Amino acid sequence: MVDWLALSIPFAYLGILVGSLAVFSNLYRKNKATRAASLAPWFLPHLQRNIYLTLLHLEPEAGSPKVPDSVLKAALLRRATEDIHRLVAIRNAKQALSTLLQRGSVGDDLWQRFQRAEKEIEEELRDVVNEANAFSPNWGATIFQSASEMAQNAHMRTRIDEIQAQAAPEREWWERRKADIQSSFMKELDDDEAAKLPLTGSININNIKQSLAKGGSDDDAVLVEAGGPAAQVQGGAKGKKKKGKN
């Protein structure tokens, strides 16, 4: 006959041991999860993702039709483009961050936040590919190619716009500068007429440089005509120059 009472003691011992271990590990994990969740997220809220999912779940109100697929596709593309930005940011940060972590320059918290962001972006990419495939069978394979081109194109266009925006201020500056040069030249000219002496050295350099630069252009020709047959005693380049500046 088995002695149940004697046997129950080791079983009770085992039960208490396993039970306390389970409780401890459960509490520990929960604690860890809440600590990880309480860390600030790496990125700002994913606006494009929110828009896409909102549109997807938009209840058809009375009188308003269902959101058409084309709008959803556009929203998904925007979401993929934002993901590309985030992916690039993650990849750029990874090398530097792991070096800093090894040297102990940054805390463990930052590394955890980073790893969570990395995991999130992986899930996000998979999710986008699945959504794309749901719209059209092979779109998942190309959506990120398209999105990355879109990101680069957008970046390029903003750069061009930035540079081209300088054209107007530059032109203004140049007009002012030209007027300055002209007025100082005129002053020299007046002095010159009074003194009947050749131009001073510093202006001469300017003068020669400009006449080289102008080299018989349309601008110059117009100016010459506008100036009319003004005093042109000295022939050659010098005379032409003076007419231009009159």
Added chain:
Amino acid sequence: MEEETFTLLPLHLDPTSKAISSTTTPSSALRDELAKLNSLHRSLLSPDCPNSIPPPPVPVNPKRSAQVNKLRETGNTSFRKSQHADAIRMYSLGIDMALGRPGWEPSGLVREEVSGLYANRAQAHMALQQWPEGAVDAECSVEMKKIGNAKAWWRRGKCLLEMGRLDEARDWIAQSLEFEANEQDLLALKKDIDNALLKKGK
């Protein structure tokens, strides 16, 4: 955490135009994003997107490339006939055309086209002695294509020299020589700038 958590936004679909708008006053980020979304949606509805899905970037629609090339050729012809204003107009049209490509087409191609067109337009501006415009265009060209673009580097340097901005010109040429160390034109221009600086220093 489960994947399907998201912040519900107060969005509204206009039944006729299919434009998405916000029902409350949107934050500036949301407003910008919705504007981009709507414009992307419009471009997706164009006929070269079957099923309103952007085609993969690689096989490029040759029509636009042909148009851009044609505009450049016309511009070059005008330039050779010294009709510089016409040339500038043609190049500008070409630039608009190249930049008007839908976003999902290869950006490398756009860079290539745009850098050539800006370099040519810079040259036309220089022929009209519009130094500031020439300088800006050449900078655009360089920004699009830094390597193998010695002409554009040279043109901005020259424009800066002509405007008397010697320090900027010197820095620019120094930068250009990092990319094109053996370009004779650039070295010659560097000498000119150094001479001008010397004279000014005197």
